[in-house]
Amino acid sequence: MRRFLPLALLLAGPAFAQTALPPAPYADRQLEDPALEAKAAALMHTIRCLTCQSQSIADSNASMASDMRSEIRERIKKGEDPEHIRAWLIERYGDWISYQPTAEPILWPLWAAPLLLLGAGGALAFGRIRRRRSARP
Amino acid sequence: MIAEAGLAALWLAALLAGAQLLFAWAAVARGNEDARRLIRPIAVAQGVLTGLAMALLITLFLRSDMSVYLVAANSHSMKPFIYKFAGAWGNHEGSMLLWVAVMSVAGAAVALFERGLDQRTHFATLGAQAAISLGFYAFLLFASNPFARLNPPVPDGQGLNPLLQDPGLAFHPPTLYLGYVGLSVAFSFAVGALLTRQVNARFARAVRPWVLAAWILLTFGITAGSYWAYYELGWGGWWFWDPVENASLMPWLAATALLHSASVLAARDALRAWTVMLSVVAFAMSMIGTFLVRSGILTSVHAFAVDPTRGSFILILLGLYIGGALALFALRAHTVNEGARFDPVSREAMLVVNNLLLCVILGLVLIGTLYPLLTEMMGVRVSVGPPYFNTIIGPITLALMMVLVVGPMLRWRRDDPKALLRHVTPSAVLAVLAPSAVLILSSRAVGWLPALGLAAAAAVAVASFAPLWKRNLLRTPLFTYGMVIAHFGCAVSLAGMASESAFSSEKLAAARPGDKYEIAGMTVTLDDVLPYAGPNWTAMQATMTVRKDGRVLAVAHPQARFFSDPPTPTTESVQVTRWNGQLYLVLGDALEDGRWQLRIWWKPFVTFIWLGGGLIGLGGALALVGRVLRERRTRLSRRAVPA
Amino acid sequence: MKLRLLLLWVPLIGYLVFLFVASIGLIREQQTVVQSRMIGKPMPAIDLPAASSTKPALSTRQMADGKPRLLNIFASWCVPCAAEAPQLTQLAQRGVRIDAVAIRDAQGDVDAFLARHGDPFQRIGLDARSTLQFYLGSSGVPETFVVDGKGIIRYQHIGYIGPQDIETILEKLREAERS
Numbered sequence: 001m002r003r004f005l006p007l008a009l010l011l012a013g014p015a016f017a018q019t020a021l022p023p024a025p026y027a028d029r030q031l032e033d034p035a036l037e038a039k040a041a042a043l044m045h046t047i048r049c050l051t052c053q054s055q056s057i058a059d060s061n062a063s064m065a066s067d068m069r070s071e072i073r074e075r076i077k078k079g080e081d082p083e084h085i086r087a088w089l090i091e092r093y094g095d096w097i098s099y100q101p102t103a104e105p106i107l108w109p110l111w112a113a114p115l116l117l118l119g120a121g122g123a124l125a126f127g128r129i130r131r132r133r134s135a136r137p
Numbered sequence: 138m139i140a141e142a143g144l145a146a147l148w149l150a151a152l153l154a155g156a157q158l159l160f161a162w163a164a165v166a167r168g169n170e171d172a173r174r175l176i177r178p179i180a181v182a183q184g185v186l187t188g189l190a191m192a193l194l195i196t197l198f199l200r201s202d203m204s205v206y207l208v209a210a211n212s213h214s215m216k217p218f219i220y221k222f223a224g225a226w227g228n229h230e231g232s233m234l235l236w237v238a239v240m241s242v243a244g245a246a247v248a249l250f251e252r253g254l255d256q257r258t259h260f261a262t263l264g265a266q267a268a269i270s271l272g273f274y275a276f277l278l279f280a281s282n283p284f285a286r287l288n289p290p291v292p293d294g295q296g297l298n299p300l301l302q303d304p305g306l307a308f309h310p311p312t313l314y315l316g317y318v319g320l321s322v323a324f325s326f327a328v329g330a331l332l333t334r335q336v337n338a339r340f341a342r343a344v345r346p347w348v349l350a351a352w353i354l355l356t357f358g359i360t361a362g363s364y365w366a367y368y369e370l371g372w373g374g375w376w377f378w379d380p381v382e383n384a385s386l387m388p389w390l391a392a393t394a395l396l397h398s399a400s401v402l403a404a405r406d407a408l409r410a411w412t413v414m415l416s417v418v419a420f421a422m423s424m425i426g427t428f429l430v431r432s433g434i435l436t437s438v439h440a441f442a443v444d445p446t447r448g449s450f451i452l453i454l455l456g457l458y459i460g461g462a463l464a465l466f467a468l469r470a471h472t473v474n475e476g477a478r479f480d481p482v483s484r485e486a487m488l489v490v491n492n493l494l495l496c497v498i499l500g501l502v503l504i505g506t507l508y509p510l511l512t513e514m515m516g517v518r519v520s521v522g523p524p525y526f527n528t529i530i531g532p533i534t535l536a537l538m539m540v541l542v543v544g545p546m547l548r549w550r551r552d553d554p555k556a557l558l559r560h561v562t563p564s565a566v567l568a569v570l571a572p573s574a575v576l577i578l579s580s581r582a583v584g585w586l587p588a589l590g591l592a593a594a595a596a597v598a599v600a601s602f603a604p605l606w607k608r609n610l611l612r613t614p615l616f617t618y619g620m621v622i623a624h625f626g627c628a629v630s631l632a633g634m635a636s637e638s639a640f641s642s643e644k645l646a647a648a649r650p651g652d653k654y655e656i657a658g659m660t661v662t663l664d665d666v667l668p669y670a671g672p673n674w675t676a677m678q679a680t681m682t683v684r685k686d687g688r689v690l691a692v693a694h695p696q697a698r699f700f701s702d703p704p705t706p707t708t709e710s711v712q713v714t715r716w717n718g719q720l721y722l723v724l725g726d727a728l729e730d731g732r733w734q735l736r737i738w739w740k741p742f743v744t745f746i747w748l749g750g751g752l753i754g755l756g757g758a759l760a761l762v763g764r765v766l767r768e769r770r771t772r773l774s775r776r777a778v779p780a
Numbered sequence: 781m782k783l784r785l786l787l788l789w790v791p792l793i794g795y796l797v798f799l800f801v802a803s804i805g806l807i808r809e810q811q812t813v814v815q816s817r818m819i820g821k822p823m824p825a826i827d828l829p830a831a832s833s834t835k836p837a838l839s840t841r842q843m844a845d846g847k848p849r850l851l852n853i854f855a856s857w858c859v860p861c862a863a864e865a866p867q868l869t870q871l872a873q874r875g876v877r878i879d880a881v882a883i884r885d886a887q888g889d890v891d892a893f894l895a896r897h898g899d900p901f902q903r904i905g906l907d908a909r910s911t912l913q914f915y916l917g918s919s920g921v922p923e924t925f926v927v928d929g930k931g932i933i934r935y936q937h938i939g940y941i942g943p944q945d946i947e948t949i950l951e952k953l954r955e956a957e958r959s
Contacts, residue, residue, distance in 0.1 A: 021885070021886065021908060022728060023726070023728075024909040028725065028736075030644070030645050046522070048520050050814055051919065051920055054380075054436050059372040059377075061726075063884060063910075064910055064913070064919070064920070067884075067910035068910070068914065070909060071909070071914060089914075090817075091817060092818055092914065092917035093817060094517075094814070094817050095518065095519045095520070096814060097520070099520050099521070099522035099525070100524040100525070101519070101521065101525050106515070106517050107519065109508075110505065110508055113500070113501055113504050113505075114497070114501055114529050114533070117497045117500045117501065121493045121496060121497050122493065125493045128489055129481050129489060414791065417791075418791075432805075434802065434805035434806055445806050448806050455799065455802075456799050459795060460792065460795060460796070463792040464792055466788065466791065467791075470788050471784070471785055471788060507801065507802075511801060513805075513811065514801070514808070518814070
């Protein structure tokens with residue numbers, strides 16, 4: 001079974017070979033309206049590429065990433081709200097696909113972290129500075 | 138033969154490290170005379186031997202000796218010379234050997250050149266350094282042998298990753314390693330000083346040059362790495378908060394805080410416990426970074442070939458050394474008394490706030506990097522990336538900049554709040570005027586964070602020169618100039634970041650030869666796309682002409698390259714650099730009907746990011762030279778005065 | 781003073797927590813695949829053109845016909861898809877109904893693939909732009925979904941179906957039938 005493992009792993013994972021078909025229409029074409037394109041670009045930079053190591057779909061050459069870019073641009077062109085698209089993707093792939101942390105409870109510590117650290121550190125620093133003053137000569 | 142010699146040198150060095158540790162204990166705890174005499178030569182011998190081992194590994198790569206497993210797996214006889222040379226550390230085992238070599242050479246340097254410490258602390262430091270080295274020797278010899286043989290040897294190697302075949306490879310890792318491992322010296326100093334209970338101003342003055350040296354190298358290494366990723370990966374991004382990038386940033390943040398804390402301790406004999414703690418944290422971050430990158434527990438574009446067993450080894454070392462140091466700190470630090478007093482409005486207080494903010498940023502980067510791991514333990518997969526980090530860390534960095542504006546202008550121990558206002562006014566005025574002018578003249582909507590970034594950059598740019606105000610410039614010490622330039626570099630870098638974030642524009646195009654595109658007042662024409670061959674690759678090369686007002690500014694040749702060994706496609710982007718920014722040109726895939734995908738960016742003042750980084754490093758170098766010269770002068774003058 | 785003494789231990793304790801988290805991270809296997817979140821949700825209603833010249837086009841509404849079936853996501857350019865063809869043929873022979881979607885493919889290539897590796901499918905849809913994949917929460921090829929008689933997605937098998945996976949899939953199909 002152990003010897004099987006490397007081969008099995010190779011076959012078990014989804015294939016990342018590239019297709020021969022041309023890219024989708026809006027994969028690498030910007031929307032005509034610059035404001036809409038800006039919205040789309042902002043969204044694309046925060047959606048994670050499914051088949052890459054750790055990149056946004058805006059930064060990736062993979063065919064799934066470029067299909068997703070086209071899908072997003074077309075939806076924004078039709079007037080869909082970026083956050084609605086993000087929610088749609090999260091509904092299908094989970095929080096993993098969005099680099100932008102959502103308001104999910106599991107992510108609250110991430111948002112609490114700066115406040116906690118600043119508070120704790122501030123208390124330490126404040127105590128240090130104040131102690132200097134009240135210490136006897 | 139060479140491989141065996143290298144391995145033998147490593148074993149010998151490991152034995153010497155063990156001896157060094159024993160002698161250090163004998164010298165410090167027992168006052169043994171022989172130990173005291175021998176410990177320094179042993180440290181030097183250890184450094185020489187590991188340096189030799191590294192040199193031998195490089196020799197094996199240069200000769201393309203395919204009977205050595207590492208060379209066969211990572212090199213190729215057709216590789217250009219410099220990439221064979223740099224390929225020696227472009228893999229896990231070779232880079233671990235580099236780590237160990239730098240650590241023992243640094244230890245040898247401490248043995249040879251450190252004059253500022255009292256003897257017992259010096260020996261304790263060498264002992265601590267030996268103790269850390271032992272763990273890494275064990276890791277290298279038992280789990281990552283770089284000199285393992287391949288029997289039978291293969292005719293030729295599997296080649297180096299084409300993405301790493303770049304001048305950046307020659308420069309970026311060794312610089313970073315010198316930085317990471319240089320921090321081990323500060324760690325050893327701290328452990329030594331805790332053991333001999335000598336945490337004081339003298340300790341701070343002794344450790345400061347070592348911290349500076351490591352910090353300068355880290356600064357250059359990170360700056361170079363960021364620029365390398367920018368032009369090599371072809372996406373125009375310069376920082377992605379990738380775990381490996383964070384692994385290099387965290388030691389740098391800790392080292393910056395340590396540097397400032399050591400300065401306070403040296404000048405005013407305050408912040409003793411903080412300085413020792415930061416010394417431990419800085420090296421801990423180096424080790425944690427190494428662990429994250431090599432263990433495979435986090436996904437990253439940059440990751441080395443990963444192996445959980447190696448990760449476990451490093452984790453054990455981490456537990457031993459950092460856990461040990463933190464336990465020592467908890468036990469001994471209460472005997473370290475507080476040091477001199479200072480007021481809330483004083484330079485010391487500002488430096489405390491400065492260190493606090495740096496440590497908060499450090500903590501946030503650490504938490505953000507590890508968070509996906511935590512949630513996965515609970516069965517949920519999340520991604521933490523630039524949207525989180527930029528949003529959280531941006532404002533704190535702005536607060537840090539405000540401290541930078543105010544801090545250097547305050548006096549030690551106590552200053553007058555009203556005088557402070559007077560000092561700060563010029564910077565504040567510029568901070569409001571300059572960005573407002575820029576924003577009014579610009580035609581786009583700018584986010585609040587980049588706008589504040591520009592304001593902060595303007596303020597810091599002015600405030601960084603304040604220490605030179607009303608001073609005899611010829612009699613100002615070199616290290617003050619260093620500080621000024623380093624702080625000014627922060628402003629330059631921040632201005633570049635804010636400008637790129639706010640004012641970049643991008644054009645995607647499906648172009649035929651002859652098509653023109655307008656961007657930022659320039660015209661970019663695709664002239665043609667033709668095949669082109671290089672030493673170990675073939676490519677489709679585009680010729681693009683950049684014109685402004687009819688004049689030709691540049692002719693660029695971005696390529697879509699294909700390497701054969703191992704088969705890998707890469708993009709070679711081209712940057713056309715002007716005084717006010719860069720044009721970033723990328724040739725993409727061929728489309729049907731003879732058209733080519735093009736990406737064109739205009740990034741205003743993006744070069745300031747790395748220019749600023751370079752200035753920060755340069756300022757540090759000036760400060761280092763200034764301090765070393767000052768220490769030497771002080772020591773010589775003390776000797777000249779009759780006792 | 782007491783507080784300060786206690787505070788000195790905080791770094792060590794925090795560090796031990798980090799070591800604990802890191803150890804767990806090492807012990808657990810790295811999850812490299814992205815699971816679909818559509819398990820338990822209805823199949824999206826999508827119509828795809830025919831991918832092959834021999835089989836009808838796929839309209840996902842047709843999948844809710846009372847009996848569970850498999851939906852196989854494949855492509856002619858995908859190597860593991862070719863490797864799992866024997867297993868799919870075996871499943872078809874045991875009475876499992878299989879529909880398929882060809883991702884980013886062309887009719888000629890699909891026909892050639894089916895001719896070489898066998899054709900256990902009832903209907904094959906052509907998804908030229910990965911659209912159905914996005915709707916399903918699928919992240920690559922090959923993947924196979926178990927869909928019950930009411931059109932609800934019940935199970936996702938990511939990657940190649942090996943001989944050892946056949947029983948699991950049959951079991952999931954039986955579960956889908958029971959509900």
